[in-house]
Amino acid sequence: MVKALSSVSSFAVSLLFEIMNIWNTTSDFILLGLFNHTGAHLFLFVMVLTIAFTSLVGNALMIFLIHQDARLHTPMYFLLSQLSLMDMMLVSTVVPKMAADYLTGKKTISLAGCGLQIFIFLTLGGGECFLLAAMSYDRYVAVCHPLRYPVLMSWQLCLRMTTGTWFLGAADGLMQAAATLNFPFCDAHEIDHFFCEAPTLLRLACADTVVFEYVMYICCVLMLLVPFSLILISYSLILAAVLQMHSREARKKAFATCSSHLCVVGLLYGAAISIYMRPKSYRSANYDKIVSVFYTIFTPLLNPVIYSLRNSDVKEALRKCLSQYASLSHD
Template structure:
């Protein structure tokens, strides 16, 4: 529809990642490489856990869900960002923007909940090993995974619908590489102070409370480890927790800085950097952390490679 030679549109314009940089092509190529590594790493990890019976345990089932979340999370932003950059078109439709907000929030909250449940799994495995198979049954693990996805989806749907209903009265330019709730709300001229407070409360519920539960779980775990008589058992218990603690630090650190900082300290550049780390680099690092430091995953990978190698190359494969 055209009025007075001006086109009225509901599309938004994503200004992109640091548009003032002079070497954006190099940055986009690096991001594409990170995306490829993240997709391959998470897909391989999911495939290994599915194919190898030695990885059919609660811990690895939850890990496969984490990889699925990471795989989907990075795919909600990178393809659109790279396509916009190389095509020269920076627009995103209103439906596309709402969809991107919904999925990014759903996956972020689901990962937060899942990491909390994974710490509970480690707590049961180390502090109550005799009842582990009973408490962490297949049914319970499935319910944990479903609960994480549903909890993320419901919370995200509420925020997405509410944020998208505000009228836009400023230029429809979002200083970000993806549609993000707080960046979108800066375009409205209505008083959103009440909604911003609700975002802070939601952040407290889905970030600080799970983080507190994780810290409590690991405090109890480390107290149990200190009382172990066997050095081998102590080292094995620490090894199983180290990877999860690394992932928790990578995820919760930027999340707290994004949503828990005072408004006066929030700048578009810093927010973009934190979002890029959380939504792009963390999904690449998670499978690397779990695979490189996990003997079970490495053994499963070697086993799959050997089985898929031709008979004539069997000797070469066994040296992998």
């Protein structure tokens, strides 16, 4: 184990040194952005900012409630707090830079900033994929083995799964960022996107990227299809258990919960697979931008609503928090 960790750390250090060498020899890029300065695009820009702000507030509220209410100190809500944290970081990585570029007209981004965006974005995206798989396992244990839940979903296992999601996401982000920035880029450093994304940046490479695209495809199979398969298996077992329930109200509640969870999973995985696993010849820049908006801005807004704010325990924690605030204000 020690040898494996040392080899991983030495590999990461070598990748970081390679990225630093690239940063010193390459000029800035230009992000063409998502909107033009027209009335319709200004309206869309304001709407995107509103959605992003609402997403940040909703996810921050979820983290606060889970931290404050002792009844929510369970593995399920701890995983939900990690999901909210990832969504907040994802929105904060993409939206502020996009808004600043649109408002100031300065659309340049250094190679260091571009590499950092790719790394953070892939870390959060890959980590969220595995985190959703961990959450589906948690729901499977809660529905199918409720009496053995403290054993099958212990705090030790929960922390290990959470650490694993962050580590796997960071490893994927570091390798893809280093490999992408290692390519020589053509003179036109214009990125037809509103943030740096590895598939979009590859279009500017003045070298053969076929081998790397195959490697990226394999990484996507591991980072997307493997956890997606685990999610489908978990919810299939949950569905089989729900169909055997005698209580109609219990079946209705379980169906509503599982269907809403699967909606979020389908939206996130569908968008990510269409970007990272679809052949380059079948993609356009506008298509990539629209899909990227979907899973970087809209999906983080849906997560706290579907996963948490519809939950009775979370609603009760919110009511308790508001009542405490009201009593303090009256005093």
